[in-house]
Amino acid sequence: MRIVRLLLVDDETRFVETLSKRLAARGFYVEGAYSGQQALELVASRPFDVVLLDVRMPGMDGLETLQAMRKLQPLVKVILLSGAASINAAVEGMRLGAVDYLLKPADLDDILAKVDAAFEKKRLEEEQAGEKRET
């Protein structure tokens, strides 16, 4: 099984740094971005499987980043992260193509479970796409 490529996007730099270390220690390939713009630059340059994306960021917010990101990599799975329990943002995020939603502070086990599920979904979609190409 190949290594899951994660992108962690949050304007809280320390959050990105420490969560990245913890996820890397669990066998993930992790990159961090501190703004929507920076995240898009990374997504434009190399493939990722799952993106953990903060909703509230200065400048380009999570929902805008999500839309632009899905244009660059339609198969990438985005899990939204939010410090504010806003049902509106969650619903809007899912409508725009996010696969899941996590509230901060989140339990690492929950993060891992959602990342696994998102990665599994992406893998299946890639397989189906591959089969279609073969037939």
Add this chain to the structure above:
Amino acid sequence: MFSVLMLRHGGAPILRLDDPARVSRRPARLPGRILVAVAACSPIPLLVALAIVAGSPLAPRWIVAIVAAGGLAASCLVAAAVAAGMTRSLAALERQRDAFYQEMARLSKAASLGEISSSIAHDLNNPLAIINEEAGWLLDLLEGRELDQEPVRREFESSVAQIRVQIKRASEFTRRLLSWTRDADRVGGPLDLNLLLSKTLYLVENELAEAGVTVVKRLDPGLPGVAGNEAELRQVFLHLMKNALDAMKGAGGTLTISTEVAGGAVRASVADTGTGIPPEILGRIFEPFFTTKPEGYGSGLGLPISAWIVERAGGRIEVESVVGEGTMFRVTLRAATAPRAAAAPVGGTHEDRPAAARG
């Protein structure tokens, strides 16, 4: 000569007298609509008040009587009778209106807390999320059993230090939040409007920054204290700032908060560089339940309640707007030279306010 030319019902009631300049129309408010017309029926100026309860058809038969009576003397007589009869019901309606706005102000205070609670959650959950990860990382390190090694020790120290930084950040936030609610219904003493604006601004600061809005403060340091209820005035300015933010969402802009001495009064302005309000809407923004926001977002009560609060404190609220350039709300308040108890605003003192409104 005093005669009524037209009274329309169904839509906005219009009362027209001979000289429109002499008709003062108070903006329609409330379940019913209250129209006050000053009839210059020389030599005695009469106050004719028409109270039209919502939904009821052409209620004041008085008007018909005035028209029928025709002559000046008769008009005056009928008008006098009208004035006497209507003053009582007007007073009753005014009381109803005040009760309504008081209740709405209380509800809107709760609603604005609901609106800012998302901001509050964000400001507390971010430091908590970092603390959570640092604590988790410490556990990860403990499980690694390499604690005696120098790099691991440095990691440990860094995480513990970060936890303390974030706890400080969260507790500073709660302290500022408390200063917002504490002494909120303080009675007596003039209010420092500059301080009140700065405290209010703090609540929307994050949202403004996220929306790419630059805040410019032009506060006159020599401002005298103003009359008014602190909690209520904060609600007014919070509402104006949130409106400004909404008008600039998506495009960013500049929010200018300024204070100045204007004659014997004190003026605070909240100006945005947002979308602006079209002229056809500008005249209606203080009407209850008028909103241009999508369903579920605006109650249409924020501005009417703000206007009611400001007017009750003896002040006034004005708006200027240019589509595409922005909107400026100006709140003029009385300078409080005496403690507020001695300069109670027209329309009620704090004593007759329900206790619930103080919570």
